[in-house]
Amino acid sequence: MFSKDVYINRRKKLQSRVESGIILMLGNNDSPMNYADNVYHFRQDSTFLYFFGIDLQNHAAIIDIDNNKEYLFGDDISLGHIIWMGPQPTMVEKAAQVGVENVKPMTDLTKVIGDAVKQGRKIHFNPPYRGENIMLLSDLLDVHHSKVKEMASLELTKACIAIRSVKEPCEIEEMERHMATAYKMHTTAMMMAHDGVSEQEITGVLEGVSMSGGGMVSFPIICSKRGETLHNHNHGNILRNGDLLLVDAGSESPLHYATDHTRTTAVGGKFSQRQKEIYEIVLAANDTAREATKPGITYKECHLVAARTIASGLKDLGLMKGDVDEAVAQGAHAMFFPHGLGHMLGLDVHDMEDYNDTLVGYMDEMERSSQFGLSALRLGRTLEKNWVVTNEPGIYFIPALIDTWKAEGKFTNFINYDKVETYKDFGGIRLEDDILITENGCRILGERIPITIDEVEATVKG
Ligand code: GLY
Ligand code: MN
Numbered sequence: 001m002f003s004k005d006v007y008i009n010r011r012k013k014l015q016s017r018v019e020s021g022i023i024l025m026l027g028n029n030d031s032p033m034n035y036a037d038n039v040y041h042f043r044q045d046s047t048f049l050y051f052f053g054i055d056l057q058n059h060a061a062i063i064d065i066d067n068n069k070e071y072l073f074g075d076d077i078s079l080g081h082i083i084w085m086g087p088q089p090t091m092v093e094k095a096a097q098v099g100v101e102n103v104k105p106m107t108d109l110t111k112v113i114g115d116a117v118k119q120g121r122k123i124h125f126n127p128p129y130r131g132e133n134i135m136l137l138s139d140l141l142d143v144h145h146s147k148v149k150e151m152a153s154l155e156l157t158k159a160c161i162a163i164r165s166v167k168e169p170c171e172i173e174e175m176e177r178h179m180a181t182a183y184k185m186h187t188t189a190m191m192m193a194h195d196g197v198s199e200q201e202i203t204g205v206l207e208g209v210s211m212s213g214g215g216m217v218s219f220p221i222i223c224s225k226r227g228e229t230l231h232n233h234n235h236g237n238i239l240r241n242g243d244l245l246l247v248d249a250g251s252e253s254p255l256h257y258a259t260d261h262t263r264t265t266a267v268g269g270k271f272s273q274r275q276k277e278i279y280e281i282v283l284a285a286n287d288t289a290r291e292a293t294k295p296g297i298t299y300k301e302c303h304l305v306a307a308r309t310i311a312s313g314l315k316d317l318g319l320m321k322g323d324v325d326e327a328v329a330q331g332a333h334a335m336f337f338p339h340g341l342g343h344m345l346g347l348d349v350h351d352m353e354d355y356n357d358t359l360v361g362y363m364d365e366m367e368r369s370s371q372f373g374l375s376a377l378r379l380g381r382t383l384e385k386n387w388v389v390t391n392e393p394g395i396y397f398i399p400a401l402i403d404t405w406k407a408e409g410k411f412t413n414f415i416n417y418d419k420v421e422t423y424k425d426f427g428g429i430r431l432e433d434d435i436l437i438t439e440n441g442c443r444i445l446g447e448r449i450p451i452t453i454d455e456v457e458a459t460v461k462g
């Protein structure tokens with residue numbers, strides 16, 4: 001946990017941004033894997049963690065804006081719980097750790113919210129994403145569960161986004177410290193990328209590196225030689241020399257801040273000429289996008305810089321043709337780069353996306369494009385100092401997409417389908433870094449994980 005003042009200040013900022021009423025924040029509870037006592041690793045709700053810091057089950061909190069009071073709800077644990085799960089601080093102690101003055105038992109939450117509803121007071125809450133909390137809100141507000149999400153408070157959500165987007169020095173320190181674990185995960189994967197090793201074996205080791213380094217993985221590991229499937233969670237293949245292994249993996253720091261990196265490695269440590277050519281284009285896109293990434297520029301423009309670098313490189317190889325700017329404007333490059341350049345990173349790997357990814361990434365500044373490829377860009381807004389984002393350009397040869405577009409005769413003026421046909425067995429390459437927006441530009445957080453062809457080949461070979 002950060003110091004008490006961090007949480008007090010965050011709540012003060014929130015209070016100043018929400019005009020009136022009651023802010024209700026629900027913590028998460030345990031989720032059963034297969035029966036009630038056999039649970040997944042507990043993960044606290046990120047908003048609750050951010051404003052109230054308590055990383056434990058069965059808590060809720062209220063900020064009463066009109067009366068300037070804060071309440072923490074929860075129960076001291078029973079002797080039975082202590083016997084099985086060990087001791088915990090009391091509710092009063094936990095509240096004191098994060099600077100909350102008032103403590104109430106969980107059963108009081110129904111009455112407090114019920115009374116506020118009767119008085120016609122506004123209850124602000126963020127859109128819930130877990131079934132248990134949707135049901136709890138349904139009971140507290142006395143509305144059908146299907147209506148709960150639409151009652152979420154846009155005013156509160158926008159306030160939370162505005163505050164959480166800008167990372168505090170203590171958050172940046174925590175994130176930067178944990179980059180050492182990300183480095184170890186990815187260099188370990190590279191060192192294991194040899195003929196005969198299974199994807200599953202590498203995935204298991206990476207999960208272990210994450211756990212040993214501080215916390216669970218920040219999202220299910222993508223570790224596959226079929227890198228053209230963007231979020232490939234199957235780990236059933238055996239690696240062979242000549243394959244490309246795409247590893248997109250991250251870890252949660254002890255305070256639950258995410259890392260999120262992708263590297264693509266030549267199995268056995270020697271990229272072929274064809275692999276090198278595509279790899280260098282993705283690396284150039286990563287470089288040009290990072291050079292563009294700075295306060296005051298829209299992230300949409302950074303994305304387009306990467307897209308133009310990719311289209312231009314593919315044109316040099318004869319895979320694309322025609323005017324590069326026009327190809328990108330029309331979205332032809334998206335056959336090879338169908339996702340966005342990146343997203344915000346923080347307590348969540350796609351930070352705050354439980355609120356709504358379009359709201360987080362676009363707020364009121366611009367409309368999200370509906371064009372294939374650009375529509376997948378989760379962040380379009382103007383960048384600000386002390387935001388943390390990922391930059392993750394990629395090039396993929398997705399047979400189903402190639403076949404469909406070719407059959408439709410799509411973008412025949414920009415795509416050389418005859419040449420693309422010869423790459424249908426290629427797979428995919430993505431190169432992802434975690435980036436802090438600074439005063440005048442940006443910088444990569446932590447020591448950069450090997451990324452040039454020479455660095456990757458040398459790491460594989462040990
Ligand atoms: N790992 C998911 C992503 O890179 O966005
Ligand atoms: Mn990733």
Ligand code: MN
Pocket residue numbers: 260342343390392432
């Ligand atoms: Mn990412």
